[in-house]
Amino acid sequence: MAEKLPGKINLEIVTPERQFFCGEVDAVTVPGIQGYLGILPGHAPLLSELKNGVITVEGDGAKQRFFCGWGFVEVLSDRVSILAEVAEASGQIDAESARKDREKAEGLFRSRPEDTDYKQALNLWEQAVARLEVVESSKD
């Protein structure tokens, strides 16, 4: 019989400026570079880059969603560390400016001016969409 799996994940989310989240949770979903990754207690060690998206933290029967800019996740046997360049809870997000960002990016994709930096525009769009998702999900 393998050793007993831990029941909780020791999760830490840090940004360059501060520790954003620290606590024991039941599960966490992160926006991995190749798609969303669900991490449960006892996950094998893993290292992945994160793209713009939503981090979902499940604990105490509730789900919390955070916006995540670029970052990476390190899963170790006893803890999960997420290093996010930007992390925001729904209360810290300005939905209005996210909406404007999305429109601006979509406008760029439609009109395609010659000097468009598509990488930057895509980044803007992804961030705006993820931010709005966080805000939307916190409403219900």
Next chain:
Amino acid sequence: MPSGNLIDLRRRVRSVKNIHQITRAMKFVSASKLRRAQDRVFSARPYANRMLAVLNSLATRVESSSHPLLAERDGEQIMLIVITSDKGLCGAFNSNVIRGAARYIEKDAVNRELSLTMVGRKGYDWFKSRPWPIKHQYLNIMSRVDYQYAQEIGRTVSQYYAESQLDAVYLVYNEFASVTSQNVVVEPLLPIRRLEPAVENETFLDYIYEQPPAVIFDNLLPKHVETQIFRAMLESEAAEQGARMTAMEAATSNAEEMIDAVTLQINRMRQASITTEIIEIVSGANALQEARSK
């Protein structure tokens, strides 16, 4: 004559008292800002440490990465990123950094092609009238150090470096040693120094990788540069508040000393004039008495 002087002295005491009040207030303000800046230095550490730990552990797995930021060149083009404050009244804080940078330039950058990136107004004001070209300046950002700026600076220098427009980049800033002392440090930023591959400890385990380790490694390196710059900016901010606090404390006690000295002088003068008056009255009375008794 003495009374005119007395008015001047009283005026002086009044103005020194005003200064005293201001410097004392500034001291308290910087003390509280220092506390906040110190907190930020501490809360920025976990990210930088984990980043470095992951980089080091990746370095063991990635055989000689050819990432452009690791390439060491014997080129002649160097850049100094000099971090000063935007505001003065903080003792020798800015002149120390400026002197440190200037000394480095005169000693190690002779015959090399030098460019500067200035963070903070004080350094910019000093260097703009000097013969060295300032490529970028970031002014009025030190009151609220934001990661965005570090990101911008990091991206810019990384790009220059990758395009071989620069062969070495150094950071010059005040390191926060303690509340009362700051050290000027000149720190190599690029090329990224060889990372020390993690020692293969007993709990050494291999990760599952979503991407090839080399890709993650290469993506993390530019971020590492940004983190370094951010850390330097935070250190400098904390050091600035510490320096200002010390300077204002010194100014406050100097003002107190001055107030005491001038007040003493005023009292002496007043006493002297009173004494003179009494002598005049007494001798006048004596003269009258003598005249009458004759």
